[in-house]
Amino acid sequence: MKKTHITFTLNGQPVEVLVEPRELLVHVLREQLGQTGSHIGCETSHCGACTVDLDGRSLKACTLLAVQADGSDLLTVEGLAPGGELHAVQEGFVQEHGLQCGYCTPGMLIRAYRLLQENPNPTEAEIREGMSGNLCRCTGYQNIIKAVQYAAKKLAEGEVEAA
Amino acid sequence: MIPGKFEYHAPETLADAVALLGQYGEDGKVLAGGHSLLPMMKLRFAEPAHLIDLNRIKDLRGVRDGGNKVLIGAMTVENDLIAADLLWAKCPLVPEAAKQIADPQVRNRGTIGGDVCHGDPGNDHPAIMIAVDATFVVVGPEGERKLPANGFYLGTYWTQLEESEVLTEIQIPAFNDNTGWAYHKLKRKTGDWATAASAVVLELDGDVCSRVNIALTNVGPTALKAEEAEAVLAGQVVDENLIEQAAQKAMAICDPAEDLRGDVEYKTHMAGEMTRRAIRQAVQRARG
Ligand SMILES: Cc1cc2nc3c(=O)[nH]c(=O)nc-3n(C[C@H](O)[C@H](O)[C@H](O)COP(=O)(O)OP(=O)(O)OC[C@H]3O[C@@H](n4cnc5c(N)ncnc54)[C@H](O)[C@@H]3O)c2cc1C
Numbered sequence: 183m184k185k186t187h188i189t190f191t192l193n194g195q196p197v198e199v200l201v202e203p204r205e206l207l208v209h210v211l212r213e214q215l216g217q218t219g220s221h222i223g224c225e226t227s228h229c230g231a232c233t234v235d236l237d238g239r240s241l242k243a244c245t246l247l248a249v250q251a252d253g254s255d256l257l258t259v260e261g262l263a264p265g266g267e268l269h270a271v272q273e274g275f276v277q278e279h280g281l282q283c284g285y286c287t288p289g290m291l292i293r294a295y296r297l298l299q300e301n302p303n304p305t306e307a308e309i310r311e312g313m314s315g316n317l318c319r320c321t322g323y324q325n326i327i328k329a330v331q332y333a334a335k336k337l338a339e340g341e342v343e344a345a
Numbered sequence: 346m347i348p349g350k351f352e353y354h355a356p357e358t359l360a361d362a363v364a365l366l367g368q369y370g371e372d373g374k375v376l377a378g379g380h381s382l383l384p385m386m387k388l389r390f391a392e393p394a395h396l397i398d399l400n401r402i403k404d405l406r407g408v409r410d411g412g413n414k415v416l417i418g419a420m421t422v423e424n425d426l427i428a429a430d431l432l433w434a435k436c437p438l439v440p441e442a443a444k445q446i447a448d449p450q451v452r453n454r455g456t457i458g459g460d461v462c463h464g465d466p467g468n469d470h471p472a473i474m475i476a477v478d479a480t481f482v483v484v485g486p487e488g489e490r491k492l493p494a495n496g497f498y499l500g501t502y503w504t505q506l507e508e509s510e511v512l513t514e515i516q517i518p519a520f521n522d523n524t525g526w527a528y529h530k531l532k533r534k535t536g537d538w539a540t541a542a543s544a545v546v547l548e549l550d551g552d553v554c555s556r557v558n559i560a561l562t563n564v565g566p567t568a569l570k571a572e573e574a575e576a577v578l579a580g581q582v583v584d585e586n587l588i589e590q591a592a593q594k595a596m597a598i599c600d601p602a603e604d605l606r607g608d609v610e611y612k613t614h615m616a617g618e619m620t621r622r623a624i625r626q627a628v629q630r631a632r633g
Pocket residue numbers: 226227228374375376377378379380381382383399419420445446447448451454455456457458459460461462463467468469470506510511512513536537538539
């Protein structure tokens with residue numbers, strides 16, 4: 183089948199790849215671009231381990247054709263700490279023990295990042311609803327909620343300092 | 346899991362999309378949010394030779410004011426329905442139901458048009474569309490047709506839409522001050538399809554129920570319009586006794602498939618209970 187050239191911005195860098203139409207975005211990220219942060223948990227659009235941020239929205243990269251990302255601006259978990267310094271959501275997961283095996287964590291992080299952009303001061307119920315597309319088999323979610331709360335607080339304090 | 350081979354087309358206008366569908370006939374398939382179609386293609390339940398992606402056609406997105414109607418572009422995603430003030434003002438049942446569909450990521454991609462056209466009895470919008478008296482505007486090589494939601498569903502994955510037609514717009518009459526509405530959906534967990542759900546839209550003239558639509562999700566081969574249940578309430582002052590009778594009539598038309606969500610008896614009972622709750626809430630809201 184004919185391959186197509188696509189270009190998009192990945193974590194601030196322009197990339198160009200040659201893909202078959204049937205290739206899913208998560209496979210292209212992991213196998214062609216070596217960005218293995220986005221995980222594949224279920225491949226059936228349920229678990230959210232493959233979550234990426236495309237043009238400012240959280241999406242499941244196992245349910246998007248790579249050709250559909252042509253021209254987009256994509257952020258994956260690898261782009262959260264560009265200078266090596268942990269993002270507030272990453273720090274939150276460390277401080278609050280928001281992970282055990284870590285398999286779901288990249289998806290959790292990139293989703294939590296967008297959730298806090300959409301709603302910087304969420305209630306616990308809003309966090310639970312906002313994170314409901316991401317499944318975790320280990321933690322029981324309690325510490326994930328705390329991690330997001332930690333990040334929300336840290337981001338808000340950062341804004342106070344900056345102002 | 347990777348879909349089978351296909352050729353990908355991304356037309357930028359509706360005319361181009363319709364032309365491609367006309368050209369490829371039954372080998373062509375429309376791709377909207379892909380959150381029903383791509384999973385089916387991965388499982389090879391669907392193997393279209395040509396995929397016609399509607400995502401680059403900007404005209405098909407968004408919610409517009411049509412005076413006494415609300416006009417919803419078929420490619421509007423669930424989260425944009427939820428964010429549409431116009432819908433909350435004129436037809437709040439639609440965003441209220443959209444909030445109960447899937448999860449945030451899926452709602453960023455899944456479209457109302459795809460949910461409506463897929464023909465899955467588990468999908469929520471079909472019953473909502475029947476309850477709000479929606480009209481579907483579809484365009485094909487032969488031109489445009491307008492189809493009422495009531496009657497659109499012929500069977501599981503089977504609707505009145507022809508292979509070469511695209512759903513472009515959904516038209517919904519604006520609610521009145523005396524309209525009450527509710528959608529009660531029982532699900533095992535956030536993001537699940539309904540075990541059973543019931544949509545109710547009614548109008549009160551004083552205390553008398555002057556109009557009522559009741560539609561059920563996931564308890565039959567398609568969304569079901571519970572006409573005998575409606576007849577119990579129409580022209581009456583709705584009380585608990587009538588609500589019970591209507592719920593019984595709704596249960597009588599249920600023909601759910603047994604699965605992990607429950608057996609036939611349980612799902613039927615839950616459809617009854619969702620109907621009771623939805624009627625009560627709709628009446629309360631109609632009173633204002
Ligand atoms: C984890 C998960 C949970 C879900 N939970 C729910 C739920 O609780 N309730 C619910 O209702 N849905 C649920 N869904 C389904 C989801 O809402 C889908 O997005 C929806 O069913 C299909 O919409 P789509 O835009 O993704 O369409 P697609 O998957 O792209 O298309 C579906 C079908 O409709 C056809 N089609 C699409 N648009 C048009 C058009 N404009 N004209 C003609 N034909 C068209 C396609 O050819 C295809 O046959 C869930 C999905 C997932 C992955």
